[in-house]
Amino acid sequence: APHVHSMLSWLKNCWDEMHDLHLDSVTPWAMAERAQRLFFWEKAINKFNPRLATRFSRMADDTYNELCSHYLPIENVPSDTTSSRQFKVWSKTYAKLMEENGFLQPHECWKLLATNFKKHELHTYQSIYLYGFQSITPLQRNILINSANRCVLLDPFCVDMIDRLDDPNHNISSLFHPKYKNIAGFDKAKKIKFNDPQEELTAAATWAAKELKTSPNQRIGILLPDLPNRLGEVYRAIDRALAASDVKIPVNFSAGVPLSETPLIAGALELLSSINNEKTLSYWLRIIYSPYSAFEYLSLQLKGQLEQQLRKKSLFSLTLHQFVCEIERIETSEDTSKAIKAFRFLSTKTKYQADGKLTLLKFSQWSEAIHSLLEKQNWPGTNPVSSYEYQQLSQWDSLMEQFCSLDNLGERINSNGAVQTLISMANDHIFHEQTPDASLQVLGLLDASGLQFNKAWILGSDHKNLPKLPSINPLLPANYQKKHKLSRYDATRELVIARSLLQSFHANADFLICSYPSHRDEEQSIESPLLRNIDSSWFPISLQPVYDQQAFYDSNQLEQSELYEQPNVPLDMNKEKIRGGAAILRNQFVCPFNSFAIHRLSAMPLDPPHKGINKRERGILIHEILFKLWAEWKNSAKLVQLSNLELTAEINQTIDFAFAKYDRFSSSLRGPRY
Numbered sequence: 053a054p055h056v057h058s059m060l061s062w063l064k065n066c067w068d069e070m071h072d073l074h075l076d077s078v079t080p081w082a083m084a085e086r087a088q089r090l091f092f093w094e095k096a097i098n099k100f101n102p103r104l105a106t107r108f109s110r111m112a113d114d115t116y117n118e119l120c121s122h123y124l125p126i127e128n129v130p131s132d133t134t135s136s137r138q139f140k141v142w143s144k145t146y147a148k149l150m151e152e153n154g155f156l157q158p159h160e161c162w163k164l165l166a167t168n169f170k171k172h173e174l175h176t177y178q179s180i181y182l183y184g185f186q187s188i189t190p191l192q193r194n195i196l197i198n199s200a201n202r203c204v205l206l207d208p209f210c211v212d213m214i215d216r217l218d219d220p221n222h223n224i225s226s227l228f229h230p231k232y233k234n235i236a237g238f239d240k241a242k243k244i245k246f247n248d249p250q251e252e253l254t255a256a257a258t259w260a261a262k263e264l265k266t267s268p269n270q271r272i273g274i275l276l277p278d279l280p281n282r283l284g285e286v287y288r289a290i291d292r293a294l295a296a297s298d299v300k301i302p303v304n305f306s307a308g309v310p311l312s313e314t315p316l317i318a319g320a321l322e323l324l325s326s327i328n329n330e331k332t333l334s335y336w337l338r339i340i341y342s343p344y345s346a347f348e349y350l351s352l353q354l355k356g357q358l359e360q361q362l363r364k365k366s367l368f369s370l371t372l373h374q375f376v377c378e379i380e381r382i383e384t385s386e387d388t389s390k391a392i393k394a395f396r397f398l399s400t401k402t403k404y405q406a407d408g409k410l411t412l413l414k415f416s417q418w419s420e421a422i423h424s425l426l427e428k429q430n431w432p433g434t435n436p437v438s439s440y441e442y443q444q445l446s447q448w449d450s451l452m453e454q455f456c457s458l459d460n461l462g463e464r465i466n467s468n469g470a471v472q473t474l475i476s477m478a479n480d481h482i483f484h485e486q487t488p489d490a491s492l493q494v495l496g497l498l499d500a501s502g503l504q505f506n507k508a509w510i511l512g513s514d515h516k517n518l519p520k521l522p523s524i525n526p527l528l529p530a531n532y533q534k535k536h537k538l539s540r541y542d543a544t545r546e547l548v549i550a551r552s553l554l555q556s557f558h559a560n561a562d563f564l565i566c567s568y569p570s571h572r573d574e575e576q577s578i579e580s581p582l583l584r585n586i587d588s589s590w591f592p593i594s595l596q597p598v599y600d601q602q603a604f605y606d607s608n609q610l611e612q613s614e615l616y617e618q619p620n621v622p623l624d625m626n627k628e629k630i631r632g633g634a635a636i637l638r639n640q641f642v643c644p645f646n647s648f649a650i651h652r653l654s655a656m657p658l659d660p661p662h663k664g665i666n667k668r669e670r671g672i673l674i675h676e677i678l679f680k681l682w683a684e685w686k687n688s689a690k691l692v693q694l695s696n697l698e699l700t701a702e703i704n705q706t707i708d709f710a711f712a713k714y715d716r717f718s719s720s721l722r723g724p725r726y
Contacts, residue, residue: 064083067161073174080154082156091463112527122191130529138527185209211545243587245569257290260274272507272508283309321478322338323429327372337362344432346429348433358379447481513567518550519549520546566583681706
């Protein structure tokens with residue numbers, strides 16, 4: 053059977069093979085993985101611009117790799133802009149860190165790979181077949197040419213290889229399927245215009261559901277250029293459409309979400325984040341109601357009491373120590389004591405870190421400490437995990453293995469560094485829910501390249517998505533990007549890639565629909581110029597009911613609802629004292645429910661958080677100061693006898709006394725501001 057790989061997996065396999073052969077050129081070196089590279093990038097950027105490390109480490113790594121894959125030396129990048137000068141300084145420090153720690157960057161590994169293929173130290177292939185590529189970098193193309201006697205293109209859509217078919221200096225040939233002979237026309241395609249992206253998405257989901265209900269075994273593709281940004285919206289629309297048509301099938305989504313955004317892992321990372329720095333009030337409230345923390349033991353009533361207690365503090369943020377103190381003020385119970393014990397353990401760790409008593413640890417040691425902290429916090433909860441949560445836990449275990457592998461960096465870090473590194477890795481780790489192969493595929497445009505469909509629908513085919521608008525890399529001068537035709541900058545190249553994608557979808561589908569919205573948000577949108585020759589007179593009958601979907605949802609919700617009429621609650625003046633005067637009539641007129649909540653249930657809003665002391669505390673302090681002053685002066689005659697200096701001295705002395713008396717209730721009074 054042929055070995056089928058993505059480009060990156062094939063390159064890594066070849067690199068591992070060189071290590072297995074103990075070739076002298078690669079034996080002393082290890083290839084730096086993404087997490088290791090990002091760690092060194094953050095370290096390099098922190099040396100010069102500490103506030104930019106987390107924001108620019110990924111962009112710097114991508115930019116560096118792209119330049120190297122195009123054989124463009126970093127030192128030759130013009131220093132025309134501040135950002136390019138900073139990038140060159142970062143890159144120099146980064147390269148030095150990599151070399152000192154015995155790591156090779158990916159492009160250096162691939163250059164060694166090309167050299168060893170050329171010297172025949174690695175077994176070369178008789179033929180390498182390429183399928184589904186839109187572009188290939190010069191470095192990858194060089195490796196392909198040196199690794200095989202011939203490279204064979206199976207489809208004509210790789211814009212970087214198709215031009216070299218007739219070049220005698222390259223061993224590139226073609227073996228195209230007959231369906232690729234005439235790709236200029238779009239006779240199997242239809243186009244539709246919708247009012248907005250939401251209507252377009254609803255129509256596509258409804259169409260797919262009805263097609264699958266009619267013929268369940270066909271392969272349907274829904275293709276979106278911005279799928280990662282609309283994943284939740286797309287998931288809900290397809291779920292509603294399938295339910296409305298009573299179609300029960302799995303759906304494959306090519307896009308995933310960062311592991312840090314999945315519920316289970318987000319809960320773990322939030323618990324770990326509480327170790328360092330102050331956190332906002334909303335953060336602590338999320339921890340209280342999280343099903344993945346020690347607060348799962350508490351009843352809803354106790355959680356409500358704790359929330360009220362925190363809100364009455366009127367603070368924007370609290371430290372972990374302050375939060376633990378608030379927990380301990382609740383009436384003790386067995387369940388409460390478990391939560392207190394768990395968070396006191398975290399607070400102790402924080403105190404040791406602040407006092408400098410906790411030594412710097414390796415990544416594997418921090419992995420054990422993190423496991424212990426989460427276990428004491430009752431993570432991931434006591435409820436049985438679902439299949440979706442089990443997959444998250446499996447990915448978490450894989451992430452922690454990668455975290456432990458950072459030991460080969462030879463670094464020791466504190467708790468804050470460990471947590472930040474873990475969060476950064478979780479943000480970079482994309483989670484895909486595992487589903488069986490399905491008839492309905494929801495894909496991004498590049499993900500769908502080369503796949504076969506019975507019917508496919510491309511959404512968002514407007515002038516901004518097909519082709520993609522050029523985007524400038526902020527770390528490189530614009531003229532430099534244009535000169536070397538780097539990815540996503542050259543508009544001509546983006547047009548060629550978009551045309552090849554559209555031709556690929558048309559050739560690999562028996563029927564193709566292209567749609568676009570006439571408005572996107574408040575901006576008018578027009579069709580892609582690539583759709584001008586596609587028939588627009590077609591509109592399927594199956595899409596007609598799409599505009600009546602809301603009526604179906606409303607009736608469906610009514611069937612699942614139970615209506616209950618509650619009798620009036622009689623007013624007992626012996627138990628309730630109604631106050632408010634004309635406000636009762638005003639509130640009753642505006643909203644009867646709010647009026648009932650305010651005047652009958654005494655539901656009053658809590659004071660919002662504020663900086664410093666609030667109005668009530670100001671009033672108490674002023675009254676306390678005036679009470680003490682007049683207790684000493686007793687009458688206005690005493691006041692008249694005081695000189696300005698004596699008056700000022702007595703007032704200041706009384707203020708100091710009042711502040712000293714109340715500063716234990718408000719930390720603001722102990723600060724320099726007051």
